[in-house]
Amino acid sequence: MEIPEKAKTHATSGLPVMNIHTEVTPTVQQTPSPPAAPKSRKRATRATRVLALATASAGMLLAACGSSSPTASTSTSTTTASGSDPYLAADLKAGAAQLTGAGSTFVQPVFTKAFYTYSSKNSGVTVNYQAVGSGAGITAFEGGTVNFGASDVPMAAADVAKAPAAYGGVLQVPDTLGGVTLSYNLPGVKTGLKLDAPTIAGIFAGTISKWNDPAITALNPGVSLPSQPITTVHRSDSSGTTYIFTDYLNTVSTTWAAGPGKGKSVTWPASSVGSAGNSGVAGSIKSTPYSIGYVELAYALQNSFTYAAVKNVAGSYVTPSLASVGADAAQKPNVSSTDFSIVNQAGSGSYPISGYSWALIAKKQSSAATGKSLVAVLDWLTHTGGGQDQSASLDYVPLPTNIQTLARQTLLMVTGPDGTTPLLTK
């Protein structure tokens, strides 16, 4: 019985949780009970209630104990995060607040799990995240209806300029890293299709229209490719996944850059089928033989999709994975909201189609108390030992360490209403 033991030690320090042992024992009739408890209550019920109360108090004590002197806490407590990072330990002590955010659907799985975990460690803070789409998230953020926005593409300078003057500027923090896979349905070729940049651009531009085109067969010696027309599938809804994929095509192909270009929604050839969402694209690929489309990495991994290995700058064929996308991102240590593209990086292990998602917050918070909780949550979210620990289990790529540092540096710039006091503290 660990809990009463702990409680007892603290009872001696004058905290109001004494006599837990005696209260738990059902024989004690006259213990002070919660005000509304009717006298006729059965003994067992009361005992359960008191026990619950005692457990809750003891739990709180445990947490308090853990943060004041980490060595005293037991293995069940919440101090795995603190370690050597004083900010992370402080993050979990953020004051009570109900925070709201809105935006990207891409980050929703990570946010949902991370914020749930955070609330379980600091029950005073709840975060309500609405996955309404990046564009709607930016609108909500600029309208001041949410504490933070989330967008798969950083806000453009023109949009930043439209933010309310009271924000004192907009800070953009990378919060999640993801990749885009090329999934295909090619009867007879279950795995191992290899593609390079010009071929991918050709397929999606419609200039390579058959599976046995010399451009594809040259890359796949020994694979018998059918003489069938290629059906390409794209996202019909505008999305960060499309942005990352077209950012890649735009970087590797001058004809693509001069044509469709890059964006969250671009003009695809008339022959390309549009489907809504990762699930829509995946469904279309699954039900259409000889098709190929782009699907976000986490979705492809969770649904065990077949995907192509892509030739990177170093000339090696790399399959998309948490490690290969992380390797690509690590190649570019200095991203910013104006220079954020990480597609097609060097390095033999880099998978070249990847990108960050961003959280948007006001530089000057209108309430110091809420702002403090907000930066604490976001700092926790963007670090190993905090929210980034949730990413891998959901098949999202944890942020490289240099990006975690960048996130903290950015969050340290957030101030209270006075415009000078930083809100993120150790």
Next chain:
Amino acid sequence: MAGGIFAVLLIAFVVAMATQAVPAFSKLGVSFLWGSNWDPAHNHFGVLPFAVGTIETTVIAVALAVPIGLGTALALAYLAPRRLRAPLSTAVELLAAVPSVVYGLWGLVAVAPLFRTTVEPQLTSVLGWTGLLGGPNQGVGLLLAGVILFIMVLPTMVAISRDVLAAVPHDQVEGAMALGATRWQVLRKVIVPGARVGLLGAFTLATGRALGETVAVALVIGNSAHLAPSLKANAGTIPSLIVSSFGEASGTQLNVLFAAALVLLVVGIGVNALARVFVRSVKRSGAASVTVA
């Protein structure tokens, strides 16, 4: 009173859409309404392909729904064996209550493969000479969207038509029979003309539903921003465009989407108004034609 509320609501819709759409008109003029290049990445916003797609899918749906719906309604009201009428009518009414997304999903997973493997190749071999069926057989596309819309509006069409056909006064039907008219003559000269006004109402409702259908169409039309060169090609409609790009749209694109919604609203009101005018003129001459029959 209730009418007043509806009038206010209608005006509120138009005003809300128009306020959001104004920046699009001031930035791009009105030409984007008939521009055919939709390319948000380069700020080109021509909504013509979507307007045309909306009209094409609606025409396919209504062209199929009118004869088949009317025939089914006549059968349910007069021709089918008496003990089959009630269960069949109930089935039709139940179908009218199926949510549109269900039609869309069914179209995508069940009908699209059938179209790709069977319907489209057969149609192409029979009607390929028309030049309307070029391109590969891929299942989703303009034709499938039109057919799914037809299946969606058919129950509405049948349910309303059956009710108005059954409401034609019995003495008129019996009178015609007493004069020696055949069953076919009674249907053609007494029942259908007598129910004209209500049939037009059914037609208007079906057209309105087809024009405005969003989710089901977005699932099966293939969502292309180009004018469809063939019935089998991918296309897009205004509602499917709005539903697929609204979440991530910002700036001018958002204003253009509101302008497109405004166009759709105006077209919807227009179809309704046209039908009303038509009904009124038919009412005037219709009274005469019934007496002649």
